Amino acid sequence: MATSDREQPASRSATANGAIGSAVRASRAAPTAARALRVVELVASDPVREWRLTDIQRQLGYSHGNLHAIVATLVAMGYLRREPGSRTYALGPALLGLGAAARHAYPAVDVAEPHLELLAERLGTQTHAAMRVGEEILVVARCGPELPLGGGVEVGTRVPLTPPMGSTLMAWASPAELDAYFATAEGALTPDELAASRASLEAVRRRGHSVHVYAGPRQLLSEAAARVVAEGVDDPDHDLTELAHELARHDYLPEEPDASSVGEGIQLSAPVFDADSRVVLSVGVAFVGPRVDMAAVADAPEALLAAAATITGALGGRPPGSDVG
Secondary structure: OHHHHOOOOOOOOOOOOOOOOOOOOOOHHHHOHHHHHHHHHHHHHHOOOOEEEEHHHHHHHHOOOHHHHHHHHHHHOEEEEEEEOOOOEEEEEHHHHHHHHHHHHOHHHHHHHHHHHHHHHHHOOEEEEEEEOOOOOEEEEEOOOOOOHOOOOOOOOEEOOEEEEEEEHHHHOOOHHHHHHOOOOOEEEOOOHHHHHHHHHHHHHHHEEEEEEEOOHHHHHHHHHHHHHHHOOOOOOOOOEEEHHHHHHOOOOOOOOOOHHHHHHEEEEEEEOOOOOOOOEEEEEEEEEOOOOHHHHHHHOOOHHHHHHHHHHHHHOOOOOOOOO
């Protein structure tokens, strides 16, 4: 189960939350390696809990012999720690080095987090950052309060990078990348729905940020993605992908949202660019509740874009088309 907010600070990062992620699907990787990573992910999902072998087995469904061999190897390598007295397991010290190395390789997260904290305080709601990891979108930071109606996000959450998801990460992509992106939805979406998704990316580029409303199966998608993280399960039936495609049949990316289209929530996201003008991070802010304050939403784009520009500058990045030097 996920750690409660009494046990974790409001500001979370991928390393602090112990989330290694679930990009490695057993169907695409060596089974033993994938299972070992899933064990570490599961323990990391609740780092203050004392995990018994039976708890891990119940969550992941591995055989006792297979799981015992995996855990013994992880303990020997320092990725898990065994508590002699209670015979429980926790995260091992070897992960400290990996976390430090990952932060060095992806400095955008550390650079973005203080600005996300300021943005969350200014707007009085939750902010977050996400990045592209292969064919998925990974939430790497979250700041601010819990949101009602399950409208917030958790660090380590992954959703498929397929239309209409990931509009901020994909709006400035190359034509080849865009073709590959839309190919992931061919057959699931009609030509008209794919054309509408392409048009929505053009609107994101013109506006400089994306607008997502909590429409259709958005809540189901959030709950399913949270379950994958909290329970250490995979998505073998591709439920997340099907829910994501279902969003394309609703007004998920409206050009001009208003109180009637927002429903129970709205999320705005803006890109952070690197020195090559590539999107390395999507930073966002969410407003959720029975009656969203559209006045607060109206003030959010300027603050969000300013924060994204500041993070881009701190990284030595530049938006596409900006002057060099």
